[in-house]
Amino acid sequence: MKHMLLLLCLLTSIVLSATVDGALRTGFARLQYDGGGDWYNDPEILPNLARYANSVMNAGFPNDQSTVRASDPKLFDYPFIFLTGHGNIRFSEREVDNLRTWMLRGGFLYADDDYGMDASFRREIRRIFPERELTELDSSFPLFTSFYDFSTGLPKIHLHDEKPPKAYGIFDDNGRMVCLYTYESNISDGWADPSTHNDPPDVRDIALKFGVNILHYVMHK
Numbered sequence: 001m002k003h004m005l006l007l008l009c010l011l012t013s014i015v016l017s018a019t020v021d022g023a024l025r026t027g028f029a030r031l032q033y034d035g036g037g038d039w040y041n042d043p044e045i046l047p048n049l050a051r052y053a054n055s056v057m058n059a060g061f062p063n064d065q066s067t068v069r070a071s072d073p074k075l076f077d078y079p080f081i082f083l084t085g086h087g088n089i090r091f092s093e094r095e096v097d098n099l100r101t102w103m104l105r106g107g108f109l110y111a112d113d114d115y116g117m118d119a120s121f122r123r124e125i126r127r128i129f130p131e132r133e134l135t136e137l138d139s140s141f142p143l144f145t146s147f148y149d150f151s152t153g154l155p156k157i158h159l160h161d162e163k164p165p166k167a168y169g170i171f172d173d174n175g176r177m178v179c180l181y182t183y184e185s186n187i188s189d190g191w192a193d194p195s196t197h198n199d200p201p202d203v204r205d206i207a208l209k210f211g212v213n214i215l216h217y218v219m220h221k
Helices: 002-017 045-057 073-077 093-104 118-128 187-191 201-219
Strands: 029-032 066-069 080-085 108-113 135-137 166-171 177-183
Touching: 045 187, 045 201, 066 073, 073 093, 093 108, 093 118, 093 177, 108 118, 118 177, 187 201
Parallel strands: 029 066, 029 080, 080 108, 108 177
Antiparallel strands: 135 166, 166 177
8 A cells, every 4th residue: 555655646746747748730639527517529629620720820730639637647748728518617636736737837728618617617727726817818919810810809609698708818927828718709619510500601710710810829829
């Protein structure tokens, strides 16, 4: 038992001392989480975004989707992690610690509320960064014009209600945005196959273009 505890401590220290090794062009991953929310919905959205970004940015993103848990040391292989869902999110204490370390050492988390995860995401991100606030981003923030011009603001892809779409960021001590959270926008729904949500081509194109802006911003910051 003593040896097992020592091994566990060693493995934990390795994870927490790791740095983010991957380059964004090596791909990005979807975050798998507990709590009951559908972290897995629309599995085609990241491959579709990769294909679109490759066509306009000549980026060379892999056209597949990886998944990773925040407790997995492989988290540090990915510089960009995507999180979405409609329901509850819950991280363990180890996952909270790993996500904090990962973001402060170069990782970027993009969370898109697929209508229904707002309360739990805000609760969990507060556990990760109790000393930092989600700061609302207006259209003058560089993300909105990093590749395509979205100076009119964040698009609203699905009209669940009349609330305006909003974007929020969390920043480290050097001013680098480590987390982007989009709310009441459903941007990632627009990355899905046309048959998934029956979105018209122009709506999907807007959503994919904003996705390119996110990737371009992260690559150049």
